[in-house]
Amino acid sequence: MSKKIAEAAAPTISPVIRFRRWFGRNLIRVYMFLAFTYLFIPVAYTFAFSFNDSGKSNLVWKGFTLSNWQNPCGAPEVCNALVNSINIGLIVTVFSTILGTMIAFAIGRHKFRGRSTSNLLIFLPMATPEIVLGASLLSLFLTFHINPGFWPTVIAHVVFCISFVVVTVKARIASLDPRLEQAAMDLYANEFQTFRRVTLPLVAPGIAGAALLAFSLSFDDFIITNFNSGTVITFPKFVYTAAARGIPAQANVIASGMFFLALAIVLAGQIVNRRKAR
Amino acid sequence: MSFDASSARGDLILTRITKEYGDFKAVDDLSLTIPKGSFFALLGPSGCGKTTTLRMIAGLEEPTIGSIHLGETDITTTKPYQRPINTVFQNYALFPHLTIFENIAFGLRRRGIKDVDAEVNKVLNLVELPHLAGRKPTQLSGGQQQRIALARAIVNRPALLLLDEPLGALDLKLRRQMQIELKWIQKEVGLTFVHVTHDQEEAMTMADTIAVMNEGKIEQMGSPADLYDNPETAFVANFLGQSNLIKGTITGNDGDSIIADLYGQKISLPKNRSHAVDNSMYAGIRPEKFRISLLDTPVSGNVLTGGRIEDVSYIGVSTQYQVEMPWGQELMVFEQNDDGVAPFNKGDAVNISWAPVFTFALRGDEDITAGSEVTPEDLDEE
Amino acid sequence: MQKIRTPYLLLLPGFAFLFTFFILPIVNLAQTSTQTPISGGDTGQYEQTLRFQNYIDAFIENREQFGRSFVYALIATLLALAISYPLAYAIAFKSGKYKNLFLVLVIAPFFTSFILRTVAWKQILGEEGFVVPTLRTIGIISDSTTLTSTSFAVVMGMTYNFLPFMTLPLYASIDRIDPRTLEASGDLYANGFTTFRKVTLPLSMPGVVAGTLLTFIPAAGDYVNAAILGSPNTKMIGNVIESRYFRIVDYPTAAALSFTLMAAILILVTLYIRKAGTEELV
Numbered sequence: 001m002s003k004k005i006a007e008a009a010a011p012t013i014s015p016v017i018r019f020r021r022w023f024g025r026n027l028i029r030v031y032m033f034l035a036f037t038y039l040f041i042p043v044a045y046t047f048a049f050s051f052n053d054s055g056k057s058n059l060v061w062k063g064f065t066l067s068n069w070q071n072p073c074g075a076p077e078v079c080n081a082l083v084n085s086i087n088i089g090l091i092v093t094v095f096s097t098i099l100g101t102m103i104a105f106a107i108g109r110h111k112f113r114g115r116s117t118s119n120l121l122i123f124l125p126m127a128t129p130e131i132v133l134g135a136s137l138l139s140l141f142l143t144f145h146i147n148p149g150f151w152p153t154v155i156a157h158v159v160f161c162i163s164f165v166v167v168t169v170k171a172r173i174a175s176l177d178p179r180l181e182q183a184a185m186d187l188y189a190n191e192f193q194t195f196r197r198v199t200l201p202l203v204a205p206g207i208a209g210a211a212l213l214a215f216s217l218s219f220d221d222f223i224i225t226n227f228n229s230g231t232v233i234t235f236p237k238f239v240y241t242a243a244a245r246g247i248p249a250q251a252n253v254i255a256s257g258m259f260f261l262a263l264a265i266v267l268a269g270q271i272v273n274r275r276k277a278r
Numbered sequence: 279m280s281f282d283a284s285s286a287r288g289d290l291i292l293t294r295i296t297k298e299y300g301d302f303k304a305v306d307d308l309s310l311t312i313p314k315g316s317f318f319a320l321l322g323p324s325g326c327g328k329t330t331t332l333r334m335i336a337g338l339e340e341p342t343i344g345s346i347h348l349g350e351t352d353i354t355t356t357k358p359y360q361r362p363i364n365t366v367f368q369n370y371a372l373f374p375h376l377t378i379f380e381n382i383a384f385g386l387r388r389r390g391i392k393d394v395d396a397e398v399n400k401v402l403n404l405v406e407l408p409h410l411a412g413r414k415p416t417q418l419s420g421g422q423q424q425r426i427a428l429a430r431a432i433v434n435r436p437a438l439l440l441l442d443e444p445l446g447a448l449d450l451k452l453r454r455q456m457q458i459e460l461k462w463i464q465k466e467v468g469l470t471f472v473h474v475t476h477d478q479e480e481a482m483t484m485a486d487t488i489a490v491m492n493e494g495k496i497e498q499m500g501s502p503a504d505l506y507d508n509p510e511t512a513f514v515a516n517f518l519g520q521s522n523l524i525k526g527t528i529t530g531n532d533g534d535s536i537i538a539d540l541y542g543q544k545i546s547l548p549k550n551r552s553h554a555v556d557n558s559m560y561a562g563i564r565p566e567k568f569r570i571s572l573l574d575t576p577v578s579g580n581v582l583t584g585g586r587i588e589d590v591s592y593i594g595v596s597t598q599y600q601v602e603m604p605w606g607q608e609l610m611v612f613e614q615n616d617d618g619v620a621p622f623n624k625g626d627a628v629n630i631s632w633a634p635v636f637t638f639a640l641r642g643d644e645d646i647t648a649g650s651e652v653t654p655e656d657l658d659e660e
Numbered sequence: 661m662q663k664i665r666t667p668y669l670l671l672l673p674g675f676a677f678l679f680t681f682f683i684l685p686i687v688n689l690a691q692t693s694t695q696t697p698i699s700g701g702d703t704g705q706y707e708q709t710l711r712f713q714n715y716i717d718a719f720i721e722n723r724e725q726f727g728r729s730f731v732y733a734l735i736a737t738l739l740a741l742a743i744s745y746p747l748a749y750a751i752a753f754k755s756g757k758y759k760n761l762f763l764v765l766v767i768a769p770f771f772t773s774f775i776l777r778t779v780a781w782k783q784i785l786g787e788e789g790f791v792v793p794t795l796r797t798i799g800i801i802s803d804s805t806t807l808t809s810t811s812f813a814v815v816m817g818m819t820y821n822f823l824p825f826m827t828l829p830l831y832a833s834i835d836r837i838d839p840r841t842l843e844a845s846g847d848l849y850a851n852g853f854t855t856f857r858k859v860t861l862p863l864s865m866p867g868v869v870a871g872t873l874l875t876f877i878p879a880a881g882d883y884v885n886a887a888i889l890g891s892p893n894t895k896m897i898g899n900v901i902e903s904r905y906f907r908i909v910d911y912p913t914a915a916a917l918s919f920t921l922m923a924a925i926l927i928l929v930t931l932y933i934r935k936a937g938t939e940e941l942v
Contacts, residue, residue, distance in 0.1 A: 262768075
């Protein structure tokens, strides 16, 4: 209302000034649009080229086809790599979430001697470049004559995922009001019941977030995997190796599929959270 | 359940409780009996040890020395969930992931009570919020959350209900309303309520008995009227309402009265209101007990002459005066605006008078500023 | 007694794992770094001779790649900070009820394979992509100039790939700022820029520190961007370590380089945290 009146009262403003005012008011929106465009360009490109009727090398646009989506395992090895990545990711998620959550509870809920040393031990893997983590584990395996492969890769992934799980779950525990646990004890819940009925349900979203993070870190990891997986091909490794001679469009299909799946999981989680809060 | 509800009922008895955190004594050799069925208030400024005392009764802290009994049962070291005691937490601590119904049912379910639905509905009706059973705590207003926190505790019919600054988060008007409601609910359910607060008005409105705490000890305990009319220490005199404390000397007796000399002027006061241990004393008079009169007006009772009005503030129901006395002290006087007499003016030469029965006497070695610097509105917790 | 033991019992499995598969490997790496080839042995056979000269040799031989790694990582970190700060600020303060949606959008691109996105950039910036022909038509770059296989492409790729590691911690700390403190600053005669410099920036410092560390550390050790988007002239230390391990089978040199890289990063990080004064981060 008031805006209309102001415009009506000043009819002689030049279009240049009007544009400048609009721009000033919407600068942040313009910026956000540009930033998100930048973030999504390669995603859009990958998605678009999943429909390319490309043959072997998916470099140039040759025409639209749905055949890649109808037959995502059409290229040799690609689905094998995907299955490996998912298997590794699931095992890593289970182990790193359990171990990391236990550590997070110890650090976040208890005062004990060696707490700051524990914090340092959690920080160190995050402060170590992946290539050093990968290389050092490989040299350990070589020293003990263990061949790189599936399980060494799982172990290597758990090492770097634990820290991220600890940090995520710890933040959630820190935001918990200690009076809620006291209230549960006051209302006849013993230590175990308090943990099961109050603490765990309240920390659960943090643990779920940490598990999702662990899976995506493991699924997308290349450097550490490359050092420790030996002959086992994971999806990122497949793409990296294929990059030299041309990546099949099926890889784009799988990457796009994973993108939409993950997006759906996160959005569903948000909706569930909002429902619960209502 | 691990406690036997029938035997663990009765008076709450704290015996020589001390709680130390390192070198700091939060509670210092405190003994206290809270009679069954009473509405008891622990009143004091931040850091006086009242919340620590409450947490020890709840079982959230263990005393360093001393014991806590509920009736015949020693509960000093039992776990919070083994005590027939429930707490209404400051800021309520409602479980955000559970509905209102499940919040209230929480204690019943843990105790294995059969008819959860009926109990919960009954208590929801008591607090007049049965329509909110399916909501989540974040969807409730502050006043509603407060009532649910209360319902969640009393549904368990504890031997003792602890209230930790229960009204601190509410605005003034709602607080007044809840004070009356709490008092009514206490009568209705007949439980022992122990109420911790820094708000003297709240304590006086609701409690039968108030214990005023300071630096880990109980300064004085009694009914609200007792504490107000006959404070034993300067801390109580200043923390509960305001007091004029005038230095003096006891010069003699007259039957049930004591005669004292205040800067050369004689006054009398009842013997049973004197807490002086020797001749030196402070005479204490509440500001609303004073009457102001012009020099030529005849007055009776105790009189102090030679005053001069320094400041006048009109606040509706009353007018507040600052009167400077010949010895340099400024006395505070509240006059009701109910006699149709025009207020006095700044600079008027006046006498001050009051009935001897409204005088109390404190020891002469008291720190007369004790309890007056703490702001009652201070919301900080210890 | 039970209470005192609980935290240690909780820590035990995780820390036993980290000790075996993080601390031990680092110790083992240190041992490998001073070994020398067994005379007359096969390729890949080494013995411990405590030859610390390995470090000096490795560093002198690869100092160019070391320098490049740190310069690239620094530029990428600063670029990511410049791009992320306004974005995180906008999400925290200007997006109203769409806050969570925008936050998901920041993370979303990273659900697509990291390698595939980097390859996508290579094709977008390559000769067949649409960027180069457009820029040539406008005349911003000459016909002989290319964008891929350059330092520009490598740094751009790193900036892009590590962006959420910058944006998320920044958002977390900016979102915690009470907007009333910014209004108070305006009320006390600070203009927009002064408010930013004296109130917003100091309050968001923990996020800046966390974000720059989480970007700089992986960037300095990265070799994928350089391998996909770069040329032999943009090799970083990660590429050298990788090829020492897999192509040349020179474990001692690779170990010495890894150890030097980790030590350099740890020293820089410690100095930086000291300087920024946010030690509670650790």
